[in-house]
Amino acid sequence: xxxxxxxxxxxxxxxxxxxxxxxxxxxxxxxxxxxxxxxxxxxxxxxxxxxxxxxxxxxxxxxxxxxxxxxxxxxxxxxxxxxxxxxxxxxxxxxxxxxxxxxxxxxxxxxxxxxxxxxxxxxxxxxxxxxxxxxxxxxxxxxxxxxxxxxxxxxxxx
Numbered sequence: 001x002x003x004x005x006x007x008x009x010x011x012x013x014x015x016x017x018x019x020x021x022x023x024x025x026x027x028x029x030x031x032x033x034x035x036x037x038x039x040x041x042x043x044x045x046x047x048x049x050x051x052x053x054x055x056x057x058x059x060x061x062x063x064x065x066x067x068x069x070x071x072x073x074x075x076x077x078x079x080x081x082x083x084x085x086x087x088x089x090x091x092x093x094x095x096x097x098x099x100x101x102x103x104x105x106x107x108x109x110x111x112x113x114x115x116x117x118x119x120x121x122x123x124x125x126x127x128x129x130x131x132x133x134x135x136x137x138x139x140x141x142x143x144x145x146x147x148x149x150x151x152x153x154x155x156x157x158x
Contacts, residue, residue, distance in 0.1 A: 010037050058090050075104040116140055 010032045015021065018031075032038050044052070058074035065071060076088050077100055091100050119138055127135040 006038060013037070055088065055090070075101060076107075077103045078107060 011023070011028060014028050014031055015023065033040065055076070059072070059076070061073040062070045063073045071093065073093055074090050075093055075096060076090050078086060078088050080086055089100075091097075091104075093101065096104075120140065123136050123138050
């Protein structure tokens with residue numbers, strides 16, 4: 001958390017010094033480096049970079065069922081070792097044991113819920129800060145959206 005706190009402090013300092021509110025983080029990074037405000041992060045090893053590429057490729061692989069519906073071929077489960085290090089294990093959906101798939105789908109759902117909660121808080125905050133404008137209302141019932149998107153996808157595959 002200390003690194004995050006340091007980054008936010010430098011970001012705030014950048015905004016104060018430049019007067020900019022909309023910022024390009026690449027510009028902020030170069031600004032911070034040029035002033036020696038932060039140490040550069042430790043570069044990733046080639047093994048770490050390759051593992052990240054494998055994860056990205058696995059996440060992007062899509063297949064189609066016999067009805068033409070796209071599905072994600074590889075699913076991840078994140079867990080933590082006793083030393084606190086995060087580990088991610090990938091499995092092919094067509095060979096995954098139920099326990100792995102249930103955990104993977106549950107983790108993805110929890111991410112969606114977390115995003116929805118944060119989106120709601122963000123909208124509530126903006127609405128409170130702008131009481132003279134029409135409030136931004138975000139619908140959280142995704143059922144109709146999912147149905148619409150699924151039907152649209154079936155129509156495309158059709």
